[in-house]
Amino acid sequence: MVTFSDMETSLNADVGKPAPDLAVGHTSWMFKYHDVDSETYELTSLRPDECNYALVVRKKDKAIIGWHYLQSPPPTGCKFQNVKQLM
16 A cells, blocks of 8 residues: 555656656546646646645646645545556
């Protein structure tokens, strides 16, 4: 089982990497697309375990430039089987 800190480590490691291919077409099985401004968009992951987060992506090269939880305080008790399920 992936812990809360594993989730943050995995998402931090994705900063600077390309956004998930499945999300590029504005819709996907896991992410919801949302324009932030003319230079960035967010890919929001809404999960049944309430570990909801958004990846912030630069439009010109589709690189992940950050991420954030959708709620404050951040969720705990995430129920991922492994880190690969995050993306």
